[in-house]
Amino acid sequence: MAKEIPKPAPPKPPPLTGISKQVDADMLEPGENVVTIVHRSLIGLIGIYLVAIVAIVALFVLVITVAPDTFDTTSDTISPMLTAIMALGATLLVLILFVATYIYRQSRLMLTDRSLVQVNQKSLFIRKVSRLSYSNVEDVSSEQRGILASIFSYGTLMVQTAGERDNFNFTLCPNPNQLADRIIEERQKYAQALQEENEQHQ
Structure with a gap:
């Protein structure tokens, strides 16, 4: 008596693309990691x-x-x-x-190991996402105006870009001086990683 050959299990459906458990992950490139996420200062509320x-x-x-x-x-x-x-x-x-x-809390600036990602939530259904690679960052500066900005430690973070790209301005940024230093540090790490990668391929 011939034995019945078991039927193979149905293949698993492929994972959905473009959907992730974390909303911010959809804004990243494959293999890109988030270093920190900065929201606007609560003083703006x-x-x-x-x-x-x-x-x-x-x-x-x-x-x-x-x-x-x-x-x-x-x-x-x-x-x-x-x-x-x-x-x-x-x-x-x-x-x-x-x-x-x-709406206010949805606006944020993400620092990754490759780029800056700025999310500007203008209304419930209007959002603008801007991405800037560290290779296009020319200069980073911060500005604090007024007594309140000094007391509550907030200000404007300004990122100057290379070429004809629009500059990044992140207003009501908490601790803008420290964040500017952090961006410069991440840019240096990114440039060093690119240099090491190029040397390996030579």
Whole structure:
């Protein structure tokens, strides 16, 4: 009696390309490693929060001007209209602050062992990603203006590029002086690695 030949196991499906568990990994080249990721200073959120609060206050002032009886609390119980407006204002404020904080924190600068990757999140659905190889970096400098920038240690990081490429400017950068030194250090390591690779192929 002939033995049944076992059927081979079905082949595994190929992995999906262009998808990774880490979002930042999709911006890297094969074999490229992230050295550090720098987000904008939290001091920049203060201005965003103040604008949101002023907008809510302006909304309340508009309601008082148009319908002054809305906030009449002479009765024993607060009017349902007042309660609804307060709840709506609080919900709107929380939503605005959440979205603004998310957009602000998504903007970042990544230092890898090969290049600089700048992510500029302009809105919820608009994002610009710029990439600059260390071989195109001409000079790195930092600038701090004002008392707040000195106290909270933030400023603007400026990376000058070679040729006609646009310069990299990363505003509200925490510890810009240290980051500038780190970029120069990584650029030197990259140049040394390229030199050693060329010597091996000669």
